[in-house]
Amino acid sequence: MRRRALLFLPVLANARGLAAPSGREVAVKMLSTPPPPLAPVVEQLRATGITSVFCRADNLFTDPDAGRGLRELRKLLAEAGIKFYITAPVFLDAEAIEKDPGLAGIGHLGNPSKVTDLKWYGFVCPARPEYRKRRIAGIVGQVGELRPDGLSLDFIRYFVHWERVKPGQPGDSIERFCFCDHCLGLMNTELGLRFPAGAGPRQAKAAWVHANHREAWTAWKCDKITSMVRDTTAAARKVLPELRISLHGLPWMEREHDGGRRVIGGQDLRTLAPYVDIFGPMCYFQMLGRPPEWVHEVVVDYFRQTGKPPLPSVQASGSGRDVTVAAEAFRRHLVAGLESPSLGVNIFSWDRLRSDANKLKVLREVLAR
Numbered sequence: 001m002r003r004r005a006l007l008f009l010p011v012l013a014n015a016r017g018l019a020a021p022s023g024r025e026v027a028v029k030m031l032s033t034p035p036p037p038l039a040p041v042v043e044q045l046r047a048t049g050i051t052s053v054f055c056r057a058d059n060l061f062t063d064p065d066a067g068r069g070l071r072e073l074r075k076l077l078a079e080a081g082i083k084f085y086i087t088a089p090v091f092l093d094a095e096a097i098e099k100d101p102g103l104a105g106i107g108h109l110g111n112p113s114k115v116t117d118l119k120w121y122g123f124v125c126p127a128r129p130e131y132r133k134r135r136i137a138g139i140v141g142q143v144g145e146l147r148p149d150g151l152s153l154d155f156i157r158y159f160v161h162w163e164r165v166k167p168g169q170p171g172d173s174i175e176r177f178c179f180c181d182h183c184l185g186l187m188n189t190e191l192g193l194r195f196p197a198g199a200g201p202r203q204a205k206a207a208w209v210h211a212n213h214r215e216a217w218t219a220w221k222c223d224k225i226t227s228m229v230r231d232t233t234a235a236a237r238k239v240l241p242e243l244r245i246s247l248h249g250l251p252w253m254e255r256e257h258d259g260g261r262r263v264i265g266g267q268d269l270r271t272l273a274p275y276v277d278i279f280g281p282m283c284y285f286q287m288l289g290r291p292p293e294w295v296h297e298v299v300v301d302y303f304r305q306t307g308k309p310p311l312p313s314v315q316a317s318g319s320g321r322d323v324t325v326a327a328e329a330f331r332r333h334l335v336a337g338l339e340s341p342s343l344g345v346n347i348f349s350w351d352r353l354r355s356d357a358n359k360l361k362v363l364r365e366v367l368a369r
Helices: 002-006 038-046 064-079 093-098 129-146 182-187 202-212 212-239 269-275 294-307 327-338 357-367
Strands: 009-011 019-020 025-029 051-054 083-089 118-122 150-154 244-249 280-285 312-316 344-348
Touching: 038 064, 038 357, 051 269, 064 083, 064 129, 083 129, 118 182, 150 212, 150 327, 182 202, 202 212, 202 280, 212 244, 212 269, 269 280, 269 294, 269 312, 280 294, 294 327, 327 344, 327 357
Parallel strands: 025 051, 025 344, 051 083, 083 150, 150 244, 244 280, 280 312, 312 344
Antiparallel strands: 009 019
């Protein structure tokens, strides 16, 4: 009953005419299950004021120790009244690409959908039907085993290393996906595109599509993402009808990067909204070179397009082990992230926050207001 009540939170009007929920979520992200013992970890979460945990469960069935840890974490969180979300990386799958390089997407410049200096950062083309079926089955298996309160869909977009996209960077300077042979064929059969006889190589065909069918192509790729969210949601809710669905979104506003959230990422908030309970834009201000308060601008933009209070991901730790986020910047970031019409904040990441006494103190002080 508690989860259902959150879907119908009463709202309060603020000075900007927006609506904010009267309750708030204070979530943290875990990249993996903390090492045992887990009881002190859960007690620290509870004492800090954390209401939800978003945790990866990639190794649930392949690593016995990881599986035991996930099952225990889920049990202890439930006993402490803290909600548990599985975070599922949907199209991020470097291992699958290593086994079958043909699964990778190809951009309009001819580059594969991966980051060369980050071996784990490789994307499967979102249009591959067999991979989509396997991925949904894997996610549903995790849901059935762990019985979470929610499912958070991450890397649910076309490939773009958005963490390295600069503010104000033109969208046309960012490589657009996907123009692999499979997608070129689908553009013919599903979009009805007929490439000119002299279109030539892949790059020329991509240029022709952008020049002549940009919006049709954009809507088509957005449908590939929306349909994956729709199908995953339907399959998971056959197992758990009350499951809440969260989606990690690009932290770009509607017109930013020349409409890049749709054109580049394939994330159309309006078509996604019927299938998503919580939108979570990834507002990592430091790695993106933004002021801490910028998170509020993204929250407002998401809310205006979906009508749903977002849960922005906020940055507590630096983008590298040698990079830090100052405690005062974290405070400003939190305060802005909690501002109406936000549902709350999702802090990245607990793995490092829990050992930072200064930031934990800031968090408790902000939540006490």
